Amino acid sequence: MLLYLDQKFQFFVLHNVFCWQHKETKYALINEIYLQIGRKNGKTFLSPLIMIIGLIISDNFSQPYSGAKTRQLAGLIFKEMNDTLAVSPKIDKFFKRTKTYIKCLRTESTFSVVSSEANNSNGTRPQMFLLDEVAVQTDFSLWDALKYGQLSVRNPLSISISTAYTVEG
Numbered sequence: 001m002l003l004y005l006d007q008k009f010q011f012f013v014l015h016n017v018f019c020w021q022h023k024e025t026k027y028a029l030i031n032e033i034y035l036q037i038g039r040k041n042g043k044t045f046l047s048p049l050i051m052i053i054g055l056i057i058s059d060n061f062s063q064p065y066s067g068a069k070t071r072q073l074a075g076l077i078f079k080e081m082n083d084t085l086a087v088s089p090k091i092d093k094f095f096k097r098t099k100t101y102i103k104c105l106r107t108e109s110t111f112s113v114v115s116s117e118a119n120n121s122n123g124t125r126p127q128m129f130l131l132d133e134v135a136v137q138t139d140f141s142l143w144d145a146l147k148y149g150q151l152s153v154r155n156p157l158s159i160s161i162s163t164a165y166t167v168e169g
Contacts, residue, residue: 010046017157018053027155035161036135047130047161048080052091054128055104055111059154062109062127067142071115073133078102078113116142124149128157135162 013035020029037043047066054064066077081102085092096103102111114124116137129146137143143160150156 010042010049013046014049014053017050017159018057028157031155031157033157033159034134035159037161037163039163043161043163044076044080045084047077047132047159048084050159051077051081051111051128051130052084054157055102055109056094056106058104058107058109058127060107060109062107062153063125064109064111064128064130065114065124065126065146066111066130066132067114067116067146068132069116069137069142071113074113074115077130077132078111081111114142114146125153126150127153127155128159130159130161133162134160 013033016030017033018028021027022029035043035046037046051064051066058064066074068074068076082097085095085097085102094105096105100112103109104111109127116139124146126146126149129150131137131143131146134143143158147158150158
C-alpha cells in the first residue's frame with residue numbers, strides 16, 4: 001500500500017506516535033502528545049489517520065475516543081475517519097461504520113465521540129483519545145475525565161491537537 005503524506009511532518013508524527021517502544025515491555029515510549037498545527041497544513045488528514053491506525057493496533061475491546069468542546073467539533077474527526085475509510089476499500093473491509101461508532105473488526109475496538117457540552121466522558125476507559133482544538137477549551141474537565149479513565153489501561157495514548165492561531169478571550 002502506498003501512503004502519500006503531503007507534509008513530511010505527518011510521517012514524523014506517525015513514526016514517533018507508533019514506532020518507538022520499550023525493549024522489554026513493548027509499550028509505547030510516547031503516550032502523551034500535543035500538536036499545534038497551522039491552518040490548512042494537514043491536521044484534518046493526520047488526526048483521523050492516527051485514530052484509524054490506533055484502532056487497528058489497539059488492545060482487543062479498547063475504547064478510543066475523539067473529543068472537543070462541542071459535539072459538532074468532536075464529530076469532525078469521526079466524519080473524516082468515515083470519509084477516509086469510505087475511499088479506502090482495502091482498509092474499510094476491516095471496519096464496521098455506523099452513525100454513532102466505528103468498530104475495528106480485527107480488535108473489536110469501538111471508536112466514538114465525546115464532548116464537554118454533553119458531559120458524556122465520565123465512566124469511559126479509553127486506551128487512546130484525541131482532543132481537537134484544545135486551544136479554545138475553557139475548562140479541562142473533558143481532558144481530566146478521559147485521562148483519569150486511562151489509569152487502568154495498558155499502554156494509553158492521549159493526543160491534544162489545535163490550530164496554531166491566537167485565541168482572543
